[in-house]
Amino acid sequence: MKRGLYAVLFLLLFSIKANASSCPDYLKVKFKQLHASQQVDLCQLTQGKPVLIVNTASNCGYTPHFKQLEALHKRYKEQGLVVIGFPSDDFFQEEDEEADTAKICYINYGVTFTMLAPTAVWGRNVNSVFKFLGDKSTSPKWNFYKYLVDGQGNKVQAFSPKVAPDDDQFIRAIDALVANEKISE
Template sequence: MKILLAMAFITLITFNAQAKDTTDLSQCLSFMQHSEKKLHAKEQLDLCQLTAGKPILIVNTASHCGFTPQFTALEALHKAYKDKGLVVIGFPSNDFFQEEDEEKATADICFVNYGVTFTMLSPVHVWGSNAHPIFKELADKTTAPKWNFYKYLISADGKNIQHFNSKVTPDSDVFINAVNTIL
């Protein structure tokens, strides 16, 4: 009897855990249904699992841009808001000719020079006909990035998408207020 009861309890826990995962994934925004390689790693990251039901900040980055020091403020924002659900994702891009040629060098700048711990993915195109599907969707809903460090704040339900140009820093009052509004 005790064994049967224990098996039923384990089955119930397993079912609830699987149901929870399914519910979370059902909240995934359609344009986030991608697996992407993490920066300078073999690991693929399921963006649905990372972002489902959470507000998102997407940034196109470059290692040798005048705005590259924004990594410091992005990291501070990540640390301040990750427990409130905000997911920060950086997409390096050489579309504006300011990214390293080697992914390892990009990773060194992000992780070593700036101490980035938020999600950084392998380089992608962010504008034009070759743009990654996520950036095509963001361009359709707002605007395509016109330079490095364009920032896109996306509400958890995807109904509110705001873009901020490179000059709007992640630690500015206008940006922090926008983050607080989507949380």
Template sequence: MFHKNISVLLSTFIGAATISLVTISAATNADSADATAPSCPAFLNQEFKKLHSSESVNLCSLYKGKPMVLVNTASHCGYTRQFKGLEALYQKYKADGVELVGFASDDFKQEAGSELEAATICYKNYGVTFTMLSPTHVRGSDANPVFSHLNSETSKPSWNFNKYLITSAGKVEHFGSNVEPTESKLEAALKQAL
């Protein structure tokens, strides 16, 4: 009887020790995975509603530790044609982990009257597949938190289609409306940042 009780106690102790070792091993593996995951710059940790959608997206869920391009857009602007170039830039580099996000904005009074119209212009007229967000402010005291940071790091948009390149280190570079998305200073900086 004494041997049987010792055997049960030893079996219980060995089982508990094995569970503890498995738990420690799993925690160590999780810590290792976290150490290799790209760190998202704090200013990108913001939730936004997607354009003409009930879905929201946190920009950190798009960030892959690779360069990211953020653009303030408008549907009825002389630069609206840049949607085509922005889509070409996105298609060219998305396999490298580059993300592009459009922030629709009416800060310059050139956004569509409804999200449906803005979505039609972006998705149907220009074939945009990169993430587009619902209209938001990009300058002044009402600027969303991401653009508040971009404005303080570089300069606020002076018009629609200002482009902000976020490097993997979180550094911000600003390119004005007249800088084309492809075959430009923006694309050269993007390639260098990869």
């Protein structure tokens, strides 16, 4: 009886350890949520789910993409897609005050997907997520670069800001990503 109990405990602990270690290193980080004190654990948020990561800015010609990104979030969240916005002033188009960034995102554009506090997405102080994305595809060369990442955090597909979130090419890529995740479940 004890052996059986020990075997079950061993398998349970092994399973927990395997799940914890299955998160890619670049996602084993926490970022502060935009204009809030809460931390967002990216590993927990994205574990095994397809992800859309976007570097954003409040005062860019592409800022209206927030509305289309929110539509994607609503359309695909039940299928597991996680949308994460990373505001950044790397291209000198972000508000100086985090509260102003939050107002633009949450009030002006009605964003409900995860938005993080401003961070570096390019250059010498790049955060671990965008370092990985740049190594796997390309670093953002402007605001609103979009990255689709598979549920294992391995495959990365980058789209420039010229490809709008509601562009057919982008929608097809999301559909394929979400379908692939359902197949691999």
